[in-house]
Amino acid sequence: MQLLEERILRDGKVFPDDVLKVDSFLNHQLDTALLDAVGTEIAARFAGTGVTKVLTAEASGIALACFVSLHLGCPALFAKKSRTSNISSGVWSAEAHSYTHGNDYTMIVSKEYLGENDVVLIVDDFLANGSALNALWEICKKAGASVAGAGIAVEKVYQGGGDVLRDAGLRVESMARIASMDTEDGIRFC
Amino acid sequence: MQLLEERILRDGKVFPDDVLKVDSFLNHQLDTALLDAVGTEIAARFAGTGVTKVLTAEASGIALACFVSLHLGCPALFAKKSRTSNISSGVWSAEAHSYTHGNDYTMIVSKEYLGENDVVLIVDDFLANGSALNALWEICKKAGASVAGAGIAVEKVYQGGGDVLRDAGLRVESMARIASMDTEDGIRFC
Numbered sequence: 001m002q003l004l005e006e007r008i009l010r011d012g013k014v015f016p017d018d019v020l021k022v023d024s025f026l027n028h029q030l031d032t033a034l035l036d037a038v039g040t041e042i043a044a045r046f047a048g049t050g051v052t053k054v055l056t057a058e059a060s061g062i063a064l065a066c067f068v069s070l071h072l073g074c075p076a077l078f079a080k081k082s083r084t085s086n087i088s089s090g091v092w093s094a095e096a097h098s099y100t101h102g103n104d105y106t107m108i109v110s111k112e113y114l115g116e117n118d119v120v121l122i123v124d125d126f127l128a129n130g131s132a133l134n135a136l137w138e139i140c141k142k143a144g145a146s147v148a149g150a151g152i153a154v155e156k157v158y159q160g161g162g163d164v165l166r167d168a169g170l171r172v173e174s175m176a177r178i179a180s181m182d183t184e185d186g187i188r189f190c
Numbered sequence: 191m192q193l194l195e196e197r198i199l200r201d202g203k204v205f206p207d208d209v210l211k212v213d214s215f216l217n218h219q220l221d222t223a224l225l226d227a228v229g230t231e232i233a234a235r236f237a238g239t240g241v242t243k244v245l246t247a248e249a250s251g252i253a254l255a256c257f258v259s260l261h262l263g264c265p266a267l268f269a270k271k272s273r274t275s276n277i278s279s280g281v282w283s284a285e286a287h288s289y290t291h292g293n294d295y296t297m298i299v300s301k302e303y304l305g306e307n308d309v310v311l312i313v314d315d316f317l318a319n320g321s322a323l324n325a326l327w328e329i330c331k332k333a334g335a336s337v338a339g340a341g342i343a344v345e346k347v348y349q350g351g352g353d354v355l356r357d358a359g360l361r362v363e364s365m366a367r368i369a370s371m372d373t374e375d376g377i378r379f380c
Contacts, residue, residue, distance in 0.1 A: 029303040030252075030266040032259040059248035059268065062220075066253045069222040076220040078249065113219040 001175040005189050014183050027060035038175050039067025042151035045173050049148040051121045065123040079107040094138035097131045107135045116144035127152040130161025191365040204373050217250035228365050229257025232341030235363050239338040241311045255313040269297040284328035286321045297325045306334035317342040320351025
């Protein structure tokens with residue numbers, strides 16, 4: 001998606017250790033006009049798939065999920081992140097690992113809001129190694145829900161997490177696909 | 191705001207210890223059509239005040255802040271919550287207390303995205319004792335930003351936090367104002 005790629009080139013900052021900082025518009029300060037446009041595009045790609053729920057993870061997935069949800073005309077639902085593995089019986093849960101923060105955590109969603117009659121579109125701001133997305137997919141499987149696929153703002157394709165999930169059968173649509181990135185040569189898209 | 195009050199009466203659940211559960215539409219599962227309508231109303235009330243930034247707190251304030259921001263045509267910005275008081279010099283921070291979770295935490299916002307040229311509208315899903323809202327206001331003061339006021343979805347008026355902040359000079363507009371609430375008699379609005 002050209003609009004998003006242009007914005008990443010203009011305002012994204014590449015740091016050592018594979019860090020792409022886009023917090024001026026995507027995950028701290030939020031350019032909601034841009035997010036609405038990205039959400040519109042993701043909704044269009046999954047039109048006609050019968051999505052009943054847009055699932056994301058707190059906190060940085062919520063903004064994009066809201067706009068996708070509004071354009072698909074169904075609710076959004078955000079998984080909460082917990083440091084404890086002491087989880088109540090009223091929730092679906094799955095483990096994930098944060099490479100950014102170097103810790104494991106548990107994603108939880110109330111069983112009241114996700115079940116076997118749901119068709120889920122998973123939405124997130126970033127896809128790198130795929131741990132968070134895989135955990136959200138795991139939650140859908142535990143709930144017995146169908147999964148239409150995943151709509152992602154920025155995929156670091158070279159990290160391989162997206163292709164692992166595609167090979168496992170998940171439809172993944174990423175609006176900006178980064179082929180390579182470093183502090184010298186900058187960002188190259190697929 | 192009638193639409194929101196009706197929804198609270200229909201789907202909100204009152205539990206002992208002053209708990210109002212609205213997570214079927216406001217802060218876990220999100221009815222984004224409703225949130226868009228509430229955001230439209232908040233934006234309308236602050237039209238013409240020159241707002242340059244909508245400030246909220248992760249995670250449950252983000253959805254409403256996104257819609258307010260979209261309708262005001264300015265960015266949103268969400269404060270992150272940190273358990274440590276070991277805060278970098280690159281952020282504005284303020285302390286808050288969660289009565290729900292019984293702990294203190296620190297709200298942080300990057301100095302890059304909030305400064306003395308900003309006119310801020312603070313947005314949050316809930317206002318009860320006012321600790322979170324006060325911390326967001328404190329952050330604005332530290333940044334030297336002007337504050338147009340606060341737009342809130344649900345205020346528990348009987349807890350008094352909103353009136354303390356109004357008395358201190360903050361314009362607070364709440365879309366549903368709960369006068370009293372208990373498990374026997376249900377919810378009464380102001």
